[in-house]
Amino acid sequence: MSSTSTNRIVVTGFGAVTPLGLDFPTTWQRIVAGDDAAAPVTAFDVTGCRCKQAATCSLPDLPSLTPKQLSRLSRASRLALPAAREALAEAQLLDDHGRSRLSQLAISVSTTGGGMALGEQFLRAMLLQQRGAGQFFRVARYQAQNQVHDLQQHLGFRGPMTIVANACASGANAIGHGADLIRSGARDCVLVGGYEALTELIYVGFDCLQAMSPDRCRPFDVARNGLMLGEAAAFVVLESEPHARARGARIHCELAGYGHGTDLHHLTQPHPSGATAVAVIRQAIAEACCGAADIGYVNAHGTGTPLNDSSEGAAFATVFGEDGAIPARVRISSTKAAIGHTLGAAGSIEALFAMAALQSGQLPPNLNVRQPEPMVAANLVAVGEQRTDMRATLTVNLGFGGSNAAVVFKRYEAGGVRGSATSVSKRDDRVSVAICGMGVVQPSERPQRMKGLNEASGEHAVLCVDRAREPLAALQNEARVRRASPITLFMLAAAQQALASQPALRRDRLGIVAAFNTGAVVATRRFFEGIVKNGQRFASPNVFPETVFNSPTSHVAAVLGAAGPCYSLVGDDAVWVGAIHVAATWLENGLVEHALVIGAEELDPIAVDAYAQAGWLPPRGRTGFVPSEGAGALLLRRAESKNELRIVQLTDGPTYRHRSEALEAAKECLAEFPTDVLQCRTAPHNWFGRYEEQLPCVKDVTLPYRGDAFVASAAWSTIDAAELARRERCRILLPIWGLSGQCSALLLATE
Amino acid sequence: MVEISLDELKKLVVENCVLKIKPEEIGEETPLFGPGSVGLDSLDALQLTVAIEQQFGIVINDAQVARQALQSLGTLRRWLAQQSGPGVRQ
Numbered sequence A: 001m002s003s004t005s006t007n008r009i010v011v012t013g014f015g016a017v018t019p020l021g022l023d024f025p026t027t028w029q030r031i032v033a034g035d036d037a038a039a040p041v042t043a044f045d046v047t048g049c050r051c052k053q054a055a056t057c058s059l060p061d062l063p064s065l066t067p068k069q070l071s072r073l074s075r076a077s078r079l080a081l082p083a084a085r086e087a088l089a090e091a092q093l094l095d096d097h098g099r100s101r102l103s104q105l106a107i108s109v110s111t112t113g114g115g116m117a118l119g120e121q122f123l124r125a126m127l128l129q130q131r132g133a134g135q136f137f138r139v140a141r142y143q144a145q146n147q148v149h150d151l152q153q154h155l156g157f158r159g160p161m162t163i164v165a166n167a168c169a170s171g172a173n174a175i176g177h178g179a180d181l182i183r184s185g186a187r188d189c190v191l192v193g194g195y196e197a198l199t200e201l202i203y204v205g206f207d208c209l210q211a212m213s214p215d216r217c218r219p220f221d222v223a224r225n226g227l228m229l230g231e232a233a234a235f236v237v238l239e240s241e242p243h244a245r246a247r248g249a250r251i252h253c254e255l256a257g258y259g260h261g262t263d264l265h266h267l268t269q270p271h272p273s274g275a276t277a278v279a280v281i282r283q284a285i286a287e288a289c290c291g292a293a294d295i296g297y298v299n300a301h302g303t304g305t306p307l308n309d310s311s312e313g314a315a316f317a318t319v320f321g322e323d324g325a326i327p328a329r330v331r332i333s334s335t336k337a338a339i340g341h342t343l344g345a346a347g348s349i350e351a352l353f354a355m356a357a358l359q360s361g362q363l364p365p366n367l368n369v370r371q372p373e374p375m376v377a378a379n380l381v382a383v384g385e386q387r388t389d390m391r392a393t394l395t396v397n398l399g400f401g402g403s404n405a406a407v408v409f410k411r412y413e414a415g416g417v418r419g420s421a422t423s424v425s426k427r428d429d430r431v432s433v434a435i436c437g438m439g440v441v442q443p444s445e446r447p448q449r450m451k452g453l454n455e456a457s458g459e460h461a462v463l464c465v466d467r468a469r470e471p472l473a474a475l476q477n478e479a480r481v482r483r484a485s486p487i488t489l490f491m492l493a494a495a496q497q498a499l500a501s502q503p504a505l506r507r508d509r510l511g512i513v514a515a516f517n518t519g520a521v522v523a524t525r526r527f528f529e530g531i532v533k534n535g536q537r538f539a540s541p542n543v544f545p546e547t548v549f550n551s552p553t554s555h556v557a558a559v560l561g562a563a564g565p566c567y568s569l570v571g572d573d574a575v576w577v578g579a580i581h582v583a584a585t586w587l588e589n590g591l592v593e594h595a596l597v598i599g600a601e602e603l604d605p606i607a608v609d610a611y612a613q614a615g616w617l618p619p620r621g622r623t624g625f626v627p628s629e630g631a632g633a634l635l636l637r638r639a640e641s642k643n644e645l646r647i648v649q650l651t652d653g654p655t656y657r658h659r660s661e662a663l664e665a666a667k668e669c670l671a672e673f674p675t676d677v678l679q680c681r682t683a684p685h686n687w688f689g690r691y692e693e694q695l696p697c698v699k700d701v702t703l704p705y706r707g708d709a710f711v712a713s714a715a716w717s718t719i720d721a722a723e724l725a726r727r728e729r730c731r732i733l734l735p736i737w738g739l740s741g742q743c744s745a746l747l748l749a750t751e
Numbered sequence B: 001m002v003e004i005s006l007d008e009l010k011k012l013v014v015e016n017c018v019l020k021i022k023p024e025e026i027g028e029e030t031p032l033f034g035p036g037s038v039g040l041d042s043l044d045a046l047q048l049t050v051a052i053e054q055q056f057g058i059v060i061n062d063a064q065v066a067r068q069a070l071q072s073l074g075t076l077r078r079w080l081a082q083q084s085g086p087g088v089r090q
Helices: A024-032 A067-071 A075-090 A116-127 A135-141 A144-155 A167-183 A200-208 A241-246 A275-287 A306-320 A343-360 A486-499 A521-534 A551-560 A575-589 A605-613 A659-670 A710-728 B006-016 B042-056 B063-069 B073-082
Strands: A009-017 A106-110 A161-164 A189-196 A232-240 A253-262 A295-299 A331-333 A392-398 A403-410 A430-441 A448-451 A459-462 A510-516 A566-570 A594-601 A630-638 A646-655 A678-681 A699-702 A732-737 A742-749
Touching: A009 A024, A009 A075, A009 A167, A009 A241, A009 A343, A024 A343, A075 A116, A075 A144, A075 A189, A075 A232, A106 A144, A106 A167, A106 A343, A116 A135, A116 A200, A116 A521, A116 A605, A135 A605, A144 A161, A144 A646, A161 A167, A161 A575, A161 A646, A167 A189, A167 A232, A167 A253, A167 A343, A167 A392, A167 A403, A167 A575, A189 A343, A200 A521, A232 A241, A232 A343, A253 A275, A253 A343, A275 A306, A275 A392, A275 A403, A295 A343, A306 A392, A343 A392, A343 A403, A430 A486, A430 A575, A430 A710, A448 A605, A459 A605, A486 A510, A486 A551, A486 A594, A486 A630, A510 A551, A510 A575, A510 A710, A521 A605, A551 A566, A551 A594, A566 A575, A575 A594, A575 A630, A575 A646, A575 A710, A575 A742, A594 A710, A630 A710, A646 A659, A659 A732, A659 A742, A678 A710, A710 A732, A710 A742, B006 B042, B006 B073, B042 B063, B063 B073
Parallel strands: A106 A161, A106 A189, A295 A331, A295 A392, A510 A566, A510 A594, A678 A699, A678 A732
Antiparallel strands: A009 A232, A009 A253, A161 A566, A189 A232, A253 A403, A392 A403, A430 A630, A430 A646, A448 A459, A594 A630, A646 A742, A732 A742
16 A cells, blocks of 8 residues: 555544643643653552552633433543544534534544543442442443544534544554544545553552553663553544545645564563564654655654563564664654553654654653663653654554554655545445354353342343363363453354354455454453552452453464454444444455454453443343343455355444434445345344334345344354355345444355 | 472462473472573562462562572572571562
């Protein structure tokens, strides 16, 4: 993929809320001046922690919201909303009422915690046997898709959402995915970014890993002793060049290259050589059609931990080194000593710094260095440095679970073609991928009873996977997954089934896209339960990494030896189609030869509490909602002939805010699909059953029901429909109803 | 002096490190880390320092001390025996 005049991606707006400022200009002014935001944590109690400081944001005023609207926003949304608004305003995409001029606008965002502070309040209350008002609100509002719904509601747009939860590299992945959508022609304008609000669970997690500095974060200092956590939100408007030029947008720079891959070395440690970082940086530079010598400034991941900075320094030496040293013209800084490690927002805010450096010539300094690491000693940016002759800048993020990503920005030089700009961002739903393997881990048919943690939640019928049966029993002896949440075993078993028919495929060209709604909820409950019962001091270092959304995906990649890119996506059932869309984009771009798409969920007593508090279970629940767990996996490759079983069309979106709007959203979702096909019913057991009956279709079929397991259910339905399509040699339309606000659909075909 | 039985330490390691072996399969001098070992990693080392503090009240703050003490169950038992009791700070 190269950036030619017809498929260039340009940046037309950016905005941020950071610990250094409530908008990007303030943040930039302070960061280049050498300010830092380290301060004692006051958002929650840290008495039992080894460390006590972080970089936290002041919450911006949101005068356009009513007090009631404001009270419904999580801290995460309070940070994300003004940052996204600033980006859209800067791109001149807001009207006089502060609403998006693009009524349909795709969004690709990243976070690691979502609105976890609300989730923590829910968990604590359940564990302490409390009941009372607000529990439904908390459980209904903590998940990441709710923050995206908040952005859509208050900024006035709808459209598909992609939420990347690839830990510390997520922000770069969210930007890169937005670029992929534009480059592939699926979209011509995407709002991309990341947000992270500091929460107790994550703070205590890093504290128990002893990954935080007890005094000062000193990236690339030989005596560095840990990171400083932070919180932020940062958004960018990406557009195809023709779209931006047609509407006369001011273009800041070009997003010229994106590289991403997975370091399989260890869940929490990078390979000492930084080999994967080298590969993704080179991938990004090659895609940008420039050379390493063109990169004038690098915003490094630079966490300030001993292992990250040495591995990253080694990677820089490999990529930029000449005669054994990195030339002094390559300026490098980590900005994490100033604003902290903002996790899901890090890739986005640091991309903004790389773009602003390119535009302004000012460079953000690497603070707190007393004795620099020899490898980068000649390259670290000091306060006040300027460099106006740069052609390109680079940002690098190296995450938990081995998620590595790099993005290259280039100066924009006009020359491309003009296109057309409409009020609806373009949508192209056609794909052509062949299904060459499938795998299912499903629950036992006989329901069992599971109690909630809170006595008031009672005991309810659930459908559980029998973990003692093969192949799950044998997988538990796999060293890499011995600490993992059960969802990892489900995913691994489903993936191995899907791969069984293709034993010779190249694992180095295999990518994985996993999608979850609740994710590793067992580990999350166990970790937080430890904090509540034993105190922060005794939080478990062995459990915390397993709470991170992308840990299961990373384990699966490591056990399978899948060295291609890995994404972990979060959303409701409908995110399944988004995951297939990501895989289709990778296949189309030639990034991978095969892609595994895995949907998975696991059950835990806290999930029973959540569903009981939400009123989904008897005696209040009037639907047949039965909590369930398991996984489904598809192995995909580019389609070669019409005789193959293929996915030929998909729509991930649109979103809706209330369940009563789901029917209209589903009709909109299905509008572009053919009607003379067999249409599946997937929701006869829940709220959407009555809507499903109202969808226009010629002939329908009801698929088997294995309980409600969100993304896993969507995967199972796809596999059932695929087998039917193969057997009957027909086209099958599969609508997927997301339980928290999104519809999606896909069309299977074989001839 | 803190007298701790080998069986107690075996149980502590197997439970905290989620090992899929029986406690009796770990020998007193079997290395805990590295080649030919039980197969623990840096996360397990942190987990064991937390568990030791929680169970015996003995804090290991120094990474070098942790590396020495956690070579095997034998080194751990001898190191714990040298500590003067719950609440000791290293």
